[in-house]
Amino acid sequence: MDASRRQSGIQQLLAAEQEAQQIVNAARAAKSARLRQAKEEAEREIAEYRAQMEAEFQRKVAESSGDSGANVKRLEQETAAKIEQLSQQAASISPEVIQMLLRHVTTVKN
Secondary structure, three states: OHHHHHHHHHHHHHHHHHHHHHHHHHHHHHHHHHHHHHHHHHHHHHHHHHHHHHHHHHHHHHHHHHHHHHHHHHHHHHHHHHHHHHHHHHHHHHHHHHHHHHHHHHOOOO
């Protein structure tokens, strides 16, 4: 009877070990499924965020390119004003420069 009791105890231990192994395998499978699901959700969120950022970038590019014509016109006006200012300054000091050049050219040094 003692041998049959030991045999029965060993069988119970083996059955418990198999049951534990099944529980561990089921937990691993569930964890793997959760990880897969989390990865898919993260990829979906990343794709949505990327699309949102791309749309915002395209909107800003469109806005700035629409302003580029205005920027070019403004820069042309500023450049024309600066050229006019420099021309006026050159015209105002031109007689003085001419006199100075003539004085230095016509003066003879020994």
